[in-house]
Amino acid sequence: MQISKVIMHRQDSDITTFVYGSNNTLRFVVTDNLGTPNIESIFISKITRVNANNSAFIQYTDNDIGFINLPKKANYQNGSTLITQLTWHGNDSKQAKLRSEYTLVGKYIIYQGSSNKCQIINKSTDSEFTNTLQNKLNHLTGQWIVRSASKSSHLENIYLEADKLANIAKHISDITNSSSSVQQIHNGTANYLRVIRELNLTDNCEIINNDSSINQELIELQDIWELDAITYDPHLDITHELVSYQKYCGQNIFTTTNDIKIEYGVIAGIHIFDINSNNSKLSNAQINNTCLDEIYRQIALRNLYGIILIDIIKDSGKTEETKLINKLTTLFKNDISYTKVLGITNGGLLELIRNKY
Incomplete structure (x- = not known):
């Protein structure tokens, strides 16, 4: 499936994103709330209670408690701090879920964790592509996974994205080395960006938005993610799309x-x-x-x-x-x-x- 148009509309703290496939057919609708941490957000968390099954409840913000499965053979106690990543927001009956190790996901490559050298995992059978990547990224220590959608034609995009993710990883490391207080140290990728990260976009896929902050994020990713047609329209009206969608879901x-x-x-x-x-x-x-x-x-x-x-x-x-x-x-x-x-x-x-x- 290829995506031909994406509409991102912000109203107060809520963002609604409409994703269209071929023939202008609506495929997905996702929402974000600016008051809620994004999935993939990273925290310094404190364990509030260790359970018998090697799981624990953790405080990951001043007001939020979540659930985590602890690493095997880890010796954590109540009050211990650790780096965590949000994987699920939770709901009215269940608490949020987090994991004890973090990854930084890009469109072409994933930062999997720290290492004293550059380690690249690439399932591609193109050995020349893999060797070129290894040589070009050799200065970036860490474990890297090349995503399946990546091709040799994306080499320059991969270099740019890897540098961006490496800088984020360094920023996270600097904070955790200097502080152990409960806090959010990296804001994960919002849903309106995840959809264009994860889906295949047609050439000249139109991305329309009404918010200057969202537009700036898109511009910063334009070269790396090959976003060819970004339109900023502060007067964007999605009344028709919302009414049609609500009517559709009401059936x-x-x-x-x-x-x-x-x-x-x-x-x-x-x-x-x-x-x-x-x-x-x-x-x-x-x-x-x-x-x-x-x-x-x-x-x-x-x-x-x-x-x-x-x-x-x-x-x-x-x-x-x-x-x-x-x-x-x-x-x-x-x-x-x-x-x-x-x-x-x-x-x-x-x-x-x-x-x-």
């Missing part, structure tokens, strides 16, 4: 191009899609296959997360069920969030778990 029954009805609902926090085939002349396998495309689109647009169940048409056979699992797995490779397709339950439901974005 719980929708129809595919083959007139197959799908019903969506939530029971005890579990998202359920029910395929209704009463009026269809297609085979069970064809109905299921057709509906998966629309259900994926619904999940992505509504940004659903947690347990998701799809009540597929039964009696398709094991071979067809395997095809459905493989197709859904392939569809979610284009997603902005990590999704694990678990398979078919004993009750014949197709089950998956999607992370919150």
Whole structure:
């Protein structure tokens, strides 16, 4: 999937981002709140309680407590401090989750951790590309992972991005060497930037925004991420987009191009899609296959997360069920969030778990 247009709109402390694919089709909608730390933010945290299962509760801001799985064989006690990275904001019933080691993620390369030399992991079979990278980045100590989307044509972009990430890592190191007080030491990447970092953009993909701070961030990334068309419009009006999106998400029954009805609902926090085939002349396998495309689109647009169940048409056979699992797995490779397709339950439901974005 390639992205042709992105609209970023700030209203007070809230930022709404609309992401469009080919033919100006809306694919994703993500939100940010400037009062909330971004995912991937890094903190000096203090352990408030160590649990028996090698986990702990930690204070990562003056007012926030989160949960962390401690490194194996680590000897932490109540009151110990450590560097942590936010992986999930939490919700009304569960606390935020953090991890004890941090990574700095770029579009082309990832800083994986400190090292006394430059170590590059590249799964590419292009040995010349790997050797060129090693020689060019040899002055940057640390562990680096070249992302799968990176190609030899991105060499200059990788150099620039690696330098940027190395400077951030040095800044984090300088702070942690001079202070042990609870504080945020690096602001992670906002969702409106993560979508253009993680997705493939078409040539001349238009990125429109209404905020000077957002626009400045985009300009600073323009050369590294090859952002060809950035438009700053302080009078940007997204009333039409918001009304259309809210109307779309308010529907719980929708129809595919083959007139197959799908019903969506939530029971005890579990998202359920029910395929209704009463009026269809297609085979069970064809109905299921057709509906998966629309259900994926619904999940992505509504940004659903947690347990998701799809009540597929039964009696398709094991071979067809395997095809459905493989197709859904392939569809979610284009997603902005990590999704694990678990398979078919004993009750014949197709089950998956999607992370919150």
